[in-house]
Amino acid sequence: MSSTFAVRGGQAPTAPAAAPATGAEHRQTDRTDLTEVTARIREHVVTMCAGREGGHVGGSMSLVEILSVLYFRVMLVDPGFPAWPDRDVLLLSKGHGGIGLYATLAEAGYFPVERLAEYGEHGSPLMAHPNTEVPGVEMPTGSLGHGLALGIGFALANRLDDTDRRTFVVMGDGELQEGSVWEAASVAAAHRLDGLVAVVDRNGLQITGATAEVNDLEPLADRWRAFGWRVFEVDGHDVDALTDALSAAPGQDRRPTVVIARTVKGKGLPMVEDQARSHYAKLGGRQHRLALEALRKARRP
Amino acid sequence: MSAPAVPAPPKAPSSREVYRDILTELMPRDERVVCLDTDTGLFGGVDFGPAAGRYVNIGIAEHTLMGAAAGLAKQGRVPFANTMAAFASSRAIEAVKINIAYNDLPVRIAATHSGVSAGHLGATHHSLEDIAAMRVLPNMTVVVAADAASTDSLVRQALALPGPVYLRLGRNAVPDLPAGPPVVLGQAQVLRQGTDVTIAACGAYPVLSAWEAAEELSGLGIDATVLHVHTVKPLDTATLAAAAGITGTVITVEEHWRAGGFGAAVAEALTELLPVRVHRLGMPDRFVSVSGSQRYLLDRAGVTAAAIVERATSSVKG
Ligand SMILES: Cc1ncc(C[n+]2csc(CCOP(=O)(O)OP(=O)(O)O)c2C)c(N)n1
Ligand SMILES: [Mg+2]
Numbered sequence: 001m002s003s004t005f006a007v008r009g010g011q012a013p014t015a016p017a018a019a020p021a022t023g024a025e026h027r028q029t030d031r032t033d034l035t036e037v038t039a040r041i042r043e044h045v046v047t048m049c050a051g052r053e054g055g056h057v058g059g060s061m062s063l064v065e066i067l068s069v070l071y072f073r074v075m076l077v078d079p080g081f082p083a084w085p086d087r088d089v090l091l092l093s094k095g096h097g098g099i100g101l102y103a104t105l106a107e108a109g110y111f112p113v114e115r116l117a118e119y120g121e122h123g124s125p126l127m128a129h130p131n132t133e134v135p136g137v138e139m140p141t142g143s144l145g146h147g148l149a150l151g152i153g154f155a156l157a158n159r160l161d162d163t164d165r166r167t168f169v170v171m172g173d174g175e176l177q178e179g180s181v182w183e184a185a186s187v188a189a190a191h192r193l194d195g196l197v198a199v200v201d202r203n204g205l206q207i208t209g210a211t212a213e214v215n216d217l218e219p220l221a222d223r224w225r226a227f228g229w230r231v232f233e234v235d236g237h238d239v240d241a242l243t244d245a246l247s248a249a250p251g252q253d254r255r256p257t258v259v260i261a262r263t264v265k266g267k268g269l270p271m272v273e274d275q276a277r278s279h280y281a282k283l284g285g286r287q288h289r290l291a292l293e294a295l296r297k298a299r300r301p
Numbered sequence: 302m303s304a305p306a307v308p309a310p311p312k313a314p315s316s317r318e319v320y321r322d323i324l325t326e327l328m329p330r331d332e333r334v335v336c337l338d339t340d341t342g343l344f345g346g347v348d349f350g351p352a353a354g355r356y357v358n359i360g361i362a363e364h365t366l367m368g369a370a371a372g373l374a375k376q377g378r379v380p381f382a383n384t385m386a387a388f389a390s391s392r393a394i395e396a397v398k399i400n401i402a403y404n405d406l407p408v409r410i411a412a413t414h415s416g417v418s419a420g421h422l423g424a425t426h427h428s429l430e431d432i433a434a435m436r437v438l439p440n441m442t443v444v445v446a447a448d449a450a451s452t453d454s455l456v457r458q459a460l461a462l463p464g465p466v467y468l469r470l471g472r473n474a475v476p477d478l479p480a481g482p483p484v485v486l487g488q489a490q491v492l493r494q495g496t497d498v499t500i501a502a503c504g505a506y507p508v509l510s511a512w513e514a515a516e517e518l519s520g521l522g523i524d525a526t527v528l529h530v531h532t533v534k535p536l537d538t539a540t541l542a543a544a545a546g547i548t549g550t551v552i553t554v555e556e557h558w559r560a561g562g563f564g565a566a567v568a569e570a571l572t573e574l575l576p577v578r579v580h581r582l583g584m585p586d587r588f589v590s591v592s593g594s595q596r597y598l599l600d601r602a603g604v605t606a607a608a609i610v611e612r613a614t615s616s617v618k619g
Binding site: 053095118119120121122123124125126127128129131132133140141142143144145174175177178179206207208211214215279 | 338340341342344345358359360361362363364365387388392420421422423424425426590591592593594597601
């Protein structure tokens, strides 16, 4: 198998004559059932964490509904043509959720799910942090605190192009301890970038413990409001609540939007759920089996 | 491209663990020492005992880390600033320059995951510019850790320095280096004395590759000097120039961009002292965009014993 993908993000063989088939309809009112797809993404993540390197399991599991709602309901994208100029853009600022993003992109059709098995292998483009060689990945991230500034650039470009394309930036809550996030937050509000939507994966944990103990972020919603943002607070595992918040039309006051998504780190894996140690794991054969069993049990009604 | 054979990693502690254990031992003994953490996870499970109040985890904030370390140092403390090498040397570099180096303050920057030791974590977590960034700063001492034993010695010696120190630490356990004379900070360690070519190496795998190459070269009738250069700044130009004076050709080997790093420092120094050719082996001028272990990525980039042998034979015999 070649070490690169046939279709590379940012390059397309030909421009589509009309709006592409899969991305033609704006998905803002889409209520596609996501039960199966979120379950499959979780299984992919767990299986990738059982590979040679292990992976960022906790922060990938907490993201699953956020990414699924964006790619399967909200964003206007074409997985067959990742560089489609009219697409909405997602930047995974918490780049360590890379395997969650790869699994979502594969399920959305950007590349075959079989290729997820290459994650962490020698010579594979599937590195732990998002690699732009992988179709659908817009920007390389992984150093925390860069995504919101990048998002400002995308949002400004959209304004200059006079389109209503949107830019979504997904951040970790620990990531908000980086000062660069707040510098960018101030710029986005000052320039009324209402096409910019930030999502905070509010799982309450970082590597060394609870965000509340390491470097508290509360009152988080008030902080964003004070910076001039419109704030939604939702259950980050409730796909309909996420859909409503993520697809809300910009208001008259043209503020950027932040969705604070309350999540559970390691969601779906009872053995590590809501524990800091879920951050990174290399699952052995038995742990892998138990994790898959737990996911499948949760899936049965 | 076919994957080169990659040996299983050894079990000795990594240089970051060696450093952590020394700091843990030191904290209760020296009231001045403060351990500043940025959510690294390196100190998980560590008990600092009566010194626990001098462990401060500020969260994910590397720029603040360097400023706070400078403030502490100005007030008489000896702060250890902990982060990954990539974040120390690129994200926080201005605070390192202005607040720490400019004031010549005794901050110890403990930079883990250096070079490509972050492996599959990818280019955002590789630090291939840090030696370049740190060695150009006035007052900064730059120390590159290799195996567990030399790291132990270097970290202890660095503690005595009056000014700022950049400790370049790795993420992974690495094999032991060949035995040699004692490791003295500021002096190149002469592992092998030859007459035909000087191989000057910096970092664990570069030194191991240099050693392996020297053995192979000796079978080919080429007698190599091997220098383990752990202190990039101040650079031991005397030992380098003496070796180069005997052998002529110098080959440098490092886990860093070819541009601006250890090899560049050697070339800068030697070019003012004597007419020798310096070949620099290091990471080529492109970001690493594939997954792989540290060893795999170095092999792929041509930082290998085979490449050293090739250079040595073509320049010595050619
Ligand atoms: C600038 C920077 N500093 C440190 C790290 C190392 N790091 C990776 S993930 C992480 C914790 C992130 O916590 P959070 O943002 O809450 O993510 P989540 O809980 O969703 O995994 C840290 C410190 C990094 N990737 N980038
Ligand atoms: Mg978190």
